[in-house]
Amino acid sequence: MGRVLEKLGVRHEVVTRGVTRDPQEHRIAFLARVRNLSIKQLLVGREEYDTVLFLNDVYFSVESALDLLLLRTGKVEGGRGADMVCSADFYMEGGELLFYDKWVARDLHGRKFGNRPPFIQDAGSWQRYEARHPLAVTSCWGGMAAVAASVFTEHNIRFRRNFPTECAASECELLCRDMWAVNKSAIILLPTAVTAYAHDVFAAAQQKYTRPSQTLFELPPPVPRPVSVECCPLEDACELFVDFSNCVEDSVTWFYRMYGVPNSPGGLQPARLPGPRDPSTASMQDVVKGLQPAECPPLPNKKIPRRIVQTWRTNKPAEVRQHVWFLALSWVLRHPCYDYRLVTDDDIEPAIRDHELYPLWKSISVRGMKNDFGRYLYLQQVGGIYADLDTYAARSLEELIGPDDEFVVGLEAAFAQEADAIRWAYALPTSASLHCWATSPKSEVLDTVLAEVSRRLNTPAEGYKKLLAYRRGSPAFLETLFTTGPAPFTEAVLKGPASNLVRLLDIHAFSGGHSMGEEFYRLQDAKRMMNRTVYVEHRNYGSWVPKRNSPGVQSAFDMLLANVPMLSGEWFYSPGSSSTNASPMLR
Structure with a gap:
């Protein structure tokens, strides 16, 4: 090739080795x-x-x-x-x-x-x-x-x-x-x-x-x-x-x-960031501060404070997998004048230490159950909008949440047939959106949730009976579902003594964009599908699901997206995962 270019009078440099x-x-x-x-x-x-x-x-x-x-x-x-x-x-x-x-x-x-x-x-x-x-x-x-x-x-x-x-x-x-x-x-x-x-x-x-x-x-x-x-x-x-x-x-x-825009100092030197901030070490609060406007307009007070709370094992964005990081970022960008908090156990503990249920929280050894109980206690103290880290803010919730709302929750599902709920791994046919809800501080609704979850934590035999009656699925998965997760949350919020204080939204509001699309939505109660405006999409990565795979256990929960890595350096796969999700890198 070099000889051809030379004959044509084209200046050239052909490199065939030395770059490895x-x-x-x-x-x-x-x-x-x-x-x-x-x-x-x-x-x-x-x-x-x-x-x-x-x-x-x-x-x-x-x-x-x-x-x-x-x-x-x-x-x-x-x-x-x-x-x-x-x-x-x-x-x-x-x-x-x-x-x-x-x-x-x-x-x-x-x-x-x-x-x-x-x-x-x-x-x-x-x-x-x-x-x-x-x-x-x-x-x-x-x-x-x-x-x-x-x-x-x-x-x-x-x-x-x-x-x-x-x-x-x-x-x-x-x-x-x-x-x-x-x-x-x-x-x-x-x-x-x-x-x-x-x-x-x-x-x-x-x-x-x-x-x-x-x-x-x-x-x-x-x-x-x-x-x-x-x-x-x-x-x-x-x-x-x-x-x-x-x-x-x-x-x-x-x-x-x-x-800033990455640029090179010149020549073959690689591109660098021009500003003083370092994304490899920035905390979530650094990011929030850097993206918030210099001034926020005055807004009337609400019973539910303009605060977004998400919980995770780290508050360093660089340590979070990208498919989760950009979901969290959506909450910051959709709510530029809100108090955003990505809290860890280290943040939760001092906020709830004086609560009478603190010793019970401290004693929980199951990660998913401790997370559930901790966020109930934390939100009871500070109030605001809670969102799982695998949710995407499709719209701002500013106009959705009214000044007098005390507790706002959506529906994750409202199956018309109970058999479909079991097949899709839902603890109840009608399930409140545990992945996203909003509360005022010192909420009577959360008092009811805490009381019900505490009761179940203190009477585990009752939960085990439910697991046996369910007769399908992983016990480690179901224990969280029935003890601290969707089952007690739904019972307390929708049927508890403070349910009159709850504003219940249709399914699409906080559970839009389901991964299975209309295959999922067509199974839902039509009365709960009247308003299709989507504020929150739930990706349902199932980070809390125990990562130990049990051969021969569980084919019932094939609709649940679980075992998706969410932390940098974290890798795990379920035995039933399909390779069709990983398409070849097309370059």
Whole structure:
């Protein structure tokens, strides 16, 4: 190749050795390092360049490469260029031509592409794709991309791995995110520029998306920054696959507001954060303080204080798995003027030490049961909105919770048939939303909950009888369910002596976005499904479920998402977990 380029008079540098990946190096850190090395002459040389054309190890056509360059530079009719123009890459499965790079590609609304047509959720974008017109996207790569050289020389952006708490996306998507942050947001995908990693696939893709005889170079109008972008993280160096079933919403701008735009001091030096804050050591309170507005408008008092409480084993965001971290962050961003608290046992203990039930809490050895009882005691003292860490704040609760509300709770389920409740691992056919509720301090409703849970903790034989009567499932799982979890909470809240103080919401309010969708909702009581406005989505990761797998026990609870790691460095899998959730990393 070097000899050919030399004959053509093209200055070049061919590197075939000397760039190796350390066994402990993250895949994305390595790829970022290699891509930065590939533009060494741009970064350290003295000549000025207009555009960088990046090529993966793909089949491509000369015409497509020229089309990308023409669109990028604006040397076409109209003269308006783009900051980045990408190709579309494909692979084949069972004779079907499929879109490949869905890990990087995001449409103009931040939604990930799909493998099968329609690749794009946005109808207008898909129409442009089908018509082979250039379309605006949030990010792309596709095996070949033309990028404005000024991105690297003037803005000092580099390919990089994510910083802690930032989405663990690919180096190519992070490049696009950084470009948006410096207003280099004209990012375009050209459907007729196709690439593939195999020649037969390339030929099939080129035939299907034939370049029109009269090239259509009309660029789409500029688009605003998407409200959020789907983050499908690849966190650990040992991970080979992206789990596309665990993608989460990321508002993106929060990171740049908090830490600034990563940039290189120059040359081949890696990108650094410009500000004094360090995401690897920041506490949740540091994040909240950094994101809160300088001034909050005066608001009338409510019986339920404007406070959000979540509990976990750490209050350091960098120590929380990303699919959980971005859920917690949603509560901060949806409620910018609320008192947000991510509390641990160390925070709970001093707040409840003077409570008469403190010795009972202290004596509990089962993690899930202690968590339940601790949060009841803590919220009884401080009041506010409680939300499990695996919940997503789809809307602010400011307008939902009225000034005179004393206790607000939703329904996690209201099965029309009891048999369905048992099959779906619910302790009761009608179950209150233990994962999200709101209370005033010193609540009579929580007094009832504490009394009922205390009674069950002090009379374990009664609980064991219920476990035996249930006759299916793991006893360790069911003990928490019936002793401190949904069963006593629902009984006390919906049927206790203070139930008249409870404002009960329909199922969708606090239990929207169920992982099984309509398969779940069609089994619910229609009277509890009247209002479908979703304020909270529950991902139901089941972090409290004991992690010991018992062969031969439990096929009844196949609908429960459990054993999903939520803490950095934590790994566990259930024997019945399906490998279909972990799709290959498509690059």
